[in-house]
Amino acid sequence: MEKNKASQDSIKILNRRSFIITTIGLILSLIVSIRLFSLQILNFNFYQKKSVENKVAVKATAPLRGDIFDNEKNLVAANASLYEFVIYKNLNKNYMDEVSKLNKLIKLDLKISNISEKLKSFNAYTPFILSRANWQQIVEFEKNKFLFTSVKIIESKKRYYPHKNLSQIIGYMGKSSDDKHLYPKGVFHLEKTYDELLQGRPGKILNEVNSRGKVIREISIEEPIKGNSLELTINLKLQNYAQSVLPLSNKGSIVVLNRFDGSILSMNSNPTFDAQVFEDRDNDTINSLLNDPEKPLFNRAFTGFYPPGSVFKPIPALLGLKKNMINEKTEVFCSGSTSLADRNYYCWKKGGHGIVNLKKAIKESCDCYFYELAKKINIDDLSDLATNLGLNSTYNIGLSNAQKGLIPNKKWKKSNLEQGWYQGETLITSIGQGYNLTSPLQLASMYSALLNGGKFPSPKLIKNEPSKYLGEELNPNDQKAILNALKAAVQEPLGTAYKLNLDNPNFVKIGGKTGTSQVVRIKEEDREDDLYKTKEIEDRFKDHSVFVGYAPIDDPKYIASVIIENGGSGSAVAAPIAHKVLNFAYQENV
Amino acid sequence: MFKDFKSLLNINWIYFFILLIIFWVGEINLYSAAGGNLEPWAINQMKRFIIFLPIVFFILLLQPKFIFNITELILIAVMLGLLITLFFGYTGMGAKRWIRVGGFNLQVSEFAKISLVIFMAKYFHKLNAQKTIGLIRSIIPLLISIALFLLVAVQPDLGTALIILILGLVAIFYAGIKLIYPILSLLLIALASPFLWTLLKPYQQNRVMIFLNPDLDPLGKGYHIIQSKIAIGSGGLNGNGFLEGSQSSLDFLPEKETDFVFAIFSEQFGFTGSLILISIFLIFFLIPIFKTFKLTQVFNKIILFVLSFKIFFEFLINVSMTIGLLPVVGVALPFMSYGGSSLLSNMIICALLMNLMSVEEKKRMFS
Numbered sequence: 032m033e034k035n036k037a038s039q040d041s042i043k044i045l046n047r048r049s050f051i052i053t054t055i056g057l058i059l060s061l062i063v064s065i066r067l068f069s070l071q072i073l074n075f076n077f078y079q080k081k082s083v084e085n086k087v088a089v090k091a092t093a094p095l096r097g098d099i100f101d102n103e104k105n106l107v108a109a110n111a112s113l114y115e116f117v118i119y120k121n122l123n124k125n126y127m128d129e130v131s132k133l134n135k136l137i138k139l140d141l142k143i144s145n146i147s148e149k150l151k152s153f154n155a156y157t158p159f160i161l162s163r164a165n166w167q168q169i170v171e172f173e174k175n176k177f178l179f180t181s182v183k184i185i186e187s188k189k190r191y192y193p194h195k196n197l198s199q200i201i202g203y204m205g206k207s208s209d210d211k212h213l214y215p216k217g218v219f220h221l222e223k224t225y226d227e228l229l230q231g232r233p234g235k236i237l238n239e240v241n242s243r244g245k246v247i248r249e250i251s252i253e254e255p256i257k258g259n260s261l262e263l264t265i266n267l268k269l270q271n272y273a274q275s276v277l278p279l280s281n282k283g284s285i286v287v288l289n290r291f292d293g294s295i296l297s298m299n300s301n302p303t304f305d306a307q308v309f310e311d312r313d314n315d316t317i318n319s320l321l322n323d324p325e326k327p328l329f330n331r332a333f334t335g336f337y338p339p340g341s342v343f344k345p346i347p348a349l350l351g352l353k354k355n356m357i358n359e360k361t362e363v364f365c366s367g368s369t370s371l372a373d374r375n376y377y378c379w380k381k382g383g384h385g386i387v388n389l390k391k392a393i394k395e396s397c398d399c400y401f402y403e404l405a406k407k408i409n410i411d412d413l414s415d416l417a418t419n420l421g422l423n424s425t426y427n428i429g430l431s432n433a434q435k436g437l438i439p440n441k442k443w444k445k446s447n448l449e450q451g452w453y454q455g456e457t458l459i460t461s462i463g464q465g466y467n468l469t470s471p472l473q474l475a476s477m478y479s480a481l482l483n484g485g486k487f488p489s490p491k492l493i494k495n496e497p498s499k500y501l502g503e504e505l506n507p508n509d510q511k512a513i514l515n516a517l518k519a520a521v522q523e524p525l526g527t528a529y530k531l532n533l534d535n536p537n538f539v540k541i542g543g544k545t546g547t548s549q550v551v552r553i554k555e556e557d558r559e560d561d562l563y564k565t566k567e568i569e570d571r572f573k574d575h576s577v578f579v580g581y582a583p584i585d586d587p588k589y590i591a592s593v594i595i596e597n598g599g600s601g602s603a604v605a606a607p608i609a610h611k612v613l614n615f616a617y618q619e620n621v
Numbered sequence: 622m623f624k625d626f627k628s629l630l631n632i633n634w635i636y637f638f639i640l641l642i643i644f645w646v647g648e649i650n651l652y653s654a655a656g657g658n659l660e661p662w663a664i665n666q667m668k669r670f671i672i673f674l675p676i677v678f679f680i681l682l683l684q685p686k687f688i689f690n691i692t693e694l695i696l697i698a699v700m701l702g703l704l705i706t707l708f709f710g711y712t713g714m715g716a717k718r719w720i721r722v723g724g725f726n727l728q729v730s731e732f733a734k735i736s737l738v739i740f741m742a743k744y745f746h747k748l749n750a751q752k753t754i755g756l757i758r759s760i761i762p763l764l765i766s767i768a769l770f771l772l773v774a775v776q777p778d779l780g781t782a783l784i785i786l787i788l789g790l791v792a793i794f795y796a797g798i799k800l801i802y803p804i805l806s807l808l809l810i811a812l813a814s815p816f817l818w819t820l821l822k823p824y825q826q827n828r829v830m831i832f833l834n835p836d837l838d839p840l841g842k843g844y845h846i847i848q849s850k851i852a853i854g855s856g857g858l859n860g861n862g863f864l865e866g867s868q869s870s871l872d873f874l875p876e877k878e879t880d881f882v883f884a885i886f887s888e889q890f891g892f893t894g895s896l897i898l899i900s901i902f903l904i905f906f907l908i909p910i911f912k913t914f915k916l917t918q919v920f921n922k923i924i925l926f927v928l929s930f931k932i933f934f935e936f937l938i939n940v941s942m943t944i945g946l947l948p949v950v951g952v953a954l955p956f957m958s959y960g961g962s963s964l965l966s967n968m969i970i971c972a973l974l975m976n977l978m979s980v981e982e983k984k985r986m987f988s
Binding site: 049063068086239240 | 749791794795796797848850851852853854855856857858867868871872873887891892895896899903906907910913914917919922923926930933934937940941944945946
């Protein structure tokens with residue numbers, strides 16, 4: 032009985048303990064349930080997002096880049112097919128063997144260790160690009176195709192530039208520096224400026240992938256949208272013609288402008304380059320282009336800045352007329368030189384021009400007339416007027432490396448040279464030498480301003496871009512006086528460019544101004560030296576030959592601005608080239 | 622040795638049906654783990670279940686008295702099995718855990734749990750005259766628990782070993798050891814844990830750190846837990862639906878058919894499904910527990926209580942692993958994880974429980 036009692040007590044203990052353990056078990060299940068509540072209800076959004084991130088892979092597909100046309104709808108930049116050797120890791124375990132085999136067979140010059148390193152962490156189901164494939168390589172590969180299971184050839188797109196002469200305007204494409212861009216983007220000139228417009232919208236393929244990145248199914252496809260096309264103001268025929276008349280022996284450039292709307296009809300620079308080499312990754316050629324001392328990538332029409340020489344003279348003349356310092360009848364005696372503050376300033380014509388009025392001063396390009404005028408001119412007024420008439424301004428026409436050039440004033444000299452202004456410098460400035468720096472495009476714009484009566488359309492390269500007007504109204508009589516003189520410079524005997532009419536009497540009649548831009552300042556004693564006059568000065572010290580002209584003379588539409596570096600005098604070299612180009616533009620009615 | 626065949630009709634049918642439900646849920650889960658395929662897991666698990674059924678019937682028919690008599694034999698057999706495993710075991714996943722028996726890879730440690738509990742049940746049954754159990758009387762069960770713990774721990778299989786040790790301790794506690802000892806030992810462990818931490822090798826400490834923050838090693842050891850939590854969390858309230866679990870079908874979830882079956886279940890059936898599953902296991906746990914209150918024989922009580930607790934406890938441990946409450950220690954989800962030894966041992970346990978729940982107790986049952 033005792034024992035039985037003890038046994039019953041012991042049973043009670045067991046039942047009590049059972050209660051404790053069961054309670055602990057219930058508490059544990061409660062903890063588990065709370066944890067599940069936290070994961071599945073409270074943090075559901077977080078984990079659902081994670082789950083989607085796990086299984087959905089977004090693949091971007093490159094859009095076709097927009098085409099570029101000239102002003103007559105000729106294709107000047109397009110898309111072309113491109114073939115590439117790629118490798119799929121999932122198709123062969125020993126994929127690196129195949130890479131080595133391919134490298135040996137096709138002689139691709141691959142960096143095997145480099146590729147091996149990159150491939151290690153590369154998705155097995157995504158093609159890894161080994162190299163571009165040209166036709167011979169494709170043929171060689173196809174012959175030996177049975178040797179490969181993981182190497183394939185895929186087609187993609189590259190940029191195609193059919194006309195080399197537009198490279199200086201269109202620019203080229205390059206690798207994008209940020210990782211977000213999966214495909215090349217424009218890195219130079221119009222390709223760069225209008226990249227956003229041209230690039231189009233990439234397509235998106237949403238794939239469901241498993242943990243190894245294998246595509247299980249397509250969730251959705253968003254087709255890529257081709258980029259917008261671009262129509263240029265450039266006329267392909269004129270562009271090619273102008274390039275052909277630029278002398279190969281000298282660096283130089285030509286810009287042709289439509290003065291009515293500012294359209295740049297052609298813009299050439301010599302030497303030039305072929306943008307296609309950048310697309311074809313022709314590294315040797317690219318390196319030689321980048322290191323060429325002749326700077327073939329440099330667009331001299333837009334970024335080449337030179338002293339304008341005598342083509343600048345209409346500006347001081349207009350200022351003199353405007354400020355009543357001179358009128359059309361004012362006469363100056365040119366003896367070949369004049370002096371100011373004990374310094375002599377020489378006319379280019381050693382014996383002098385004799386009695387000179389405004390028309391003669393421009394027509395025969397008399398320096399003395401402008402020296403005398405410049406003695407009364409405030410340099411700040413001259414600089415302001417030049418700026419209003421298209422010089423000293425930055426033109427954002429879509430090309431890279433836009434610059435302002437320079438027409439000096441007092442403030443500029445103070446802050447850059449920390450010196451006050453001397454009136455003698457105004458004399459030099461007014462004949463287009465000294466600190467003046469202008470680009471061929473700026474000079475063309477300046478003549479557009481003269482022809483348009485002061486307000487002129489800003490130059491542009493994109494056809495449907497509305498014309499923006501710059502400048503300030505000129506007094507019509509002043510304008511007429513200047514244009515008369517510019518006409519006389521070509522059409523009347525003794526005009527600096529009169530020879531053009533004699534050489535090509537059938538060409539369109541033009542007006543214009545010659546200029547000779549000094550490369551080295553000629554010292555007084557050199558002037559006396561016979562050596563200067565002979566043609567034997569070293570080429571790189573020869574003057575730049577400048578001409579700005581317009582045609583047809585009665586109702587001008589075309590303006591041509593030409594510079595031939597180290598070409599000598601403007602009348603001899605630049606003027607005939609401008610005449611040819613203006614004639615071509617006129618005859619072809621571009 | 623055997624009961625009357627008719628006694629089979631007296632089993633607790635509710636318990637039996639719940640067992641079938643749990644197994645069936647496990648089958649559906651394995652089917653979905655294979656992406657809606659019976660191959661390779663669901664069909665194999667079903668075959669095993671059918672092959673093991675005769676063993677269940679055999680155990681159901683055994684007289685409790687017979688089991689009572691052979692407890693020591695079973696314990697010795699299991700210990701021998703563990704030793705054989707250690708010396709001649711089949712190595713897999715860096716551990717010697719299995720021996721080959723008639724075409725099966727048998728994980729003896731699973732059966733060590735049963736043998737330990739049965740042995741303890743008999744041991745404490747014999748002490749049943751004692752009102753309370755002191756430290757001295759607990760020493761033998763404690764030593765045997767520790768021996769089994771060590772034999773399994775050196776395989777190495779720390780998870781199973783810890784379960785064995787815990788079952789041993791639960792049995793001793795349930796049998797009525799004076800409360801002062803468990804309380805003292807808990808205090809001791811709490812005080813010694815900083816010291817124990819320094820005893821751990823750096824890689825072991827590292828594992829614990831990664832468990833506490835899986836993001837320390839998202840592609841390595843933390844990967845399992847992270848992916849499992851994503852699967853469960855993305856299940857939401859009602860789940861993604863049957864066969865719609867992307868974490869599972871796209872192979873983001875590793876070891877989905879064994880340790881992480883719960884994640885697959887929960888991804889498909891959500892919080893609601895998980896709560897229902899927990900409830901089913903809870904009822905399954907409580908049915909034998911309620912029965913113990915009506916029983917007077919210590920042998921029956923301990924077996925019913927501790928083995929029923931074992932199934933529920935393993936369920937909780939496994940789920941806690943998949944939801945990041947416990948480190949991944951390799952404890953299977955009863956009846957749902959793919960694997961023969963776990964299934965067989967749990968079927969044997971359920972057979973034992975059903976057997977004991979159906980006996981009419983007599984006073985001198987085991988004397």
